[in-house]
Amino acid sequence: MTEQILDAAEHLFSREGLYGVTLKDVAKRVGVHHTLVNYYFHDKQTLFDAVIARRAGVTSSARMQALDAYEKACRGKPTVEGALRAFLDTDLDLYSQGGEAWKNYGALGALMSNTRHGAELMDQHFDPVVLRLIGLLRQAMPEAADEDIFWGYHFVTGALMLTLARTGRIDRLSGGLCRSDDYEAVKARMARFMAAGFKAICKPRKGTRGKSG
Secondary structure: OHHHHHHHHHHHHHHHOHHHOOHHHHHHHHOOOHHHHHHHOOOHHHHHHHHHHHHHHHHHHHHHHHHHHHHHHOOOOOOHHHHHHHHHHHHHHHHHHOHHHHHHHHHHHHHHOOOHHHHHHHHHHHHHHHHHHHHHHHHHOOOOOHHHHHHHHHHHHHHHHHHHHOOOHHHHHOOOOOOOOOHHHHHHHHHHHHHHHHHHHOOOOOOOOOOOO
C-alpha cells in the first residue's frame, strides 16, 4: 500500500507541487479513504519528503558509481566533458529508461529545486554526489577559481532541471523539431555544451585557487 500511495503522490506532486495537492487528492487517486493515507504518513510534508527520498538514493548512488568508475578509467586525469558525462548521462538514462514514474520524479525534482524546502531536500540527498563532481572538475581545471566552478555547476543543474521539467516549450518553439522528452538528444549535446561553458568561464588565474565560503 505504501508504494501505491507514493506512486500516486509522486504523480500529483510532479504536476501541482507540494502546495497544490492534498492528502485527499492522493487518497482519491489510490482509491482509498484519506484516513488510510494518514495512517501511513502523518501529514503531507512527511509524504512529500518520503516521495523525494525514495528515488534520491537510486540516482545519487548511480551517479556516484559512474563518477568513481570514470576517475578510475581516466587514471586521475579527468576532462571536464568526461566528468559531466558521467554525472549527467547516468542521470538522464534513469529518466529515459525508467518509465513514466521516473519521468514524474524528474519533473518533481525540477519543481522542488525552485523552492526553499526543496533546496533543503536537495542539500540533504544530493550534496555528496555533487561535491564528488566538483572534485573531478577541480582536477580537470586545477588553476580555475572555485567560485567559477561552482557557478558552472549552478548553470548545469539549471539546464538539467529545465530538461527534466518537460514543459513542452522547446517543442512549441522549434515547431516540433525538438521534443522536451527526447533525453537521447539531450545526452548527445548537454555535456559537450556545458563543458565549453565551463572552459569559457574557468580561465586560469594567477596565484592559488580561490576558496569558497
